[in-house]
Amino acid sequence: MKLIKLTAISAAVLASTAALAADPVIVVDNNDAVVYKAEPVAVAYQAEPAYAYNSDAGIVRNTTGAVVGGTKTFFQTAVNPASVSAEVGTLGYGANIGWSLNEKTELQAGWAGGDVADLFGGDFDANDINYDVDTDFSNPYLGVQLRPTGNWFTMGAGIIVPDNDIDVRANAEGEGYYSIDGNKFYAGNATLDQSLAEDFGGDNVGNLEGSIEHRNKLAPYLTVGFRPNITNNFGLFGELGAAYMGKVDANVRYTGEGGNVVAAQDAARQAEKDLEDKSWLEWMPIVKLGATYRF
Template identity: 90%
Template sequence: MKLIKLTAISAAVLASTAALAAEPVIVVDNNAAVAYEAEPVAVAYEAEPAAYAYNADAGVVRNTTGAVLGSTKTLFQTAINPASVSAEVGSLGYGANIGWSLNEKVELQAGWAGGDVADLFGGDFDANDINYDVDSDFSNPYLGVQLRPTGNWFTMGAGIIVPDNDIDVRANAEGEGYYSIDGQKYYAGTAEVEQALADDFGGQNVGNLEGSLEHRNKLAPYLTVGFRPNITNNFGVFGEVGAAYLGKVDATVRYTGEEGNTVAAQDAARKAEADLEDKDWLEWFPIVKVGATYRF
């Protein structure tokens, strides 16, 4: 009996070695040892749904220093790499500007125009019955924006001018050498022949009337419309018309000459000042300019 038991046990051990995965179970009773192979038990685990999924990147700004420096670099590159340069000539003077494109329809501009503008447009104007020659020295730095509302050559401009303009005027005597101010004749010059004319016509000899004009606005807003067609990929031309509001005019008129009627001369100068300051159209300065543009 012992031999049978030992034999059965040895056989069971060998069977368990051949099939470890089966995990056999050995049952021994008084008569024999019997080996049973246990059926594998399948256990399914169902993962509980997570109440919160942690994201390690959420809310984290990586390489902050690089991001800040990168933005600054972009602005710096934009400032030192303009989109265009232009040369212009017009009522504001001879000048140039630099443009920075924000997109296809918007361009910022910074420019300057100045010089002796009077020579460009005849150099004279009328105020009431007096014609004045003009001598000017302009300086007009400006900042503005050019819009292409329809995406083509048509443009609209707006901005601010910082005017620093010297405008000198000299009254021109008409007819037989007199100025007509409020119906009164004031003769120019100091020559005896002019004095004789003054005596004959009942006028006063006041010499020459000269003066200057100064606008009150230190910042002058402007508006323009124009066109900017491209000739090639890089070159284009432009033209603009518009106006800048320079504000009220302060006029200073004086008489010159050693001879003549001083009282009459002062009266003529005062009336001429009032006439100049009374002209509302002198508050608005016309903008007319043409030029050429090179785009980078």
């Protein structure tokens, strides 16, 4: 009888364990009843996802998890930017969109452009000749903003794709001459009689004007700045830095008809050399201010 009891008890315990917390098992021996309650021997744990997307802030908390997790997170991040900003500065007037990769890293894509020649003074000198400048900037860029200390201090780096039109026009000085390579060239109307220019001791070449273009098709940049938050959604920012635009190629022509054509061509070629040696804005300073709205 004892053997039968032990066999029944063992079978009941095994059955309850397999069922993981099934109903209590009752074993009856004559008038005695014994209740055995099986305890679960295994606990199932649910794995947490490798990444979490915060739809309010547009933040991927774990970029590695996002890579493993699939393209849905990338799509959600792309269509849910963390911020939009408006800016004005030496690159022009523009805006950018930011995507937060984490609390300290933000990817930015933006554009800045327009006529900003006055921000650089509107003119410059190249080998004793003063040039007026007109600009039409177009500077799309892609960069990363870092908050290395987790506060308002920022560091930025990226690439600009410059497409900037820069027109120049030489200004005559003194009695109306350009002084180029030690020679005097009369800057009046090229249709004037050459003898008039000779009376002033030089050749009549008309007006010298043209354009310059930076050689770099991709311009790396670095900045430091500040980005304090004014409210939960609004903030301000300022940045200082520089972009390497490279040396310039110049194209200078003389305007008008008549005069000394050979002298005018020589003056234009020498002016081109002077402008390329000057390499105006080879290192373009970056100074910008703006406001940001965060979603």
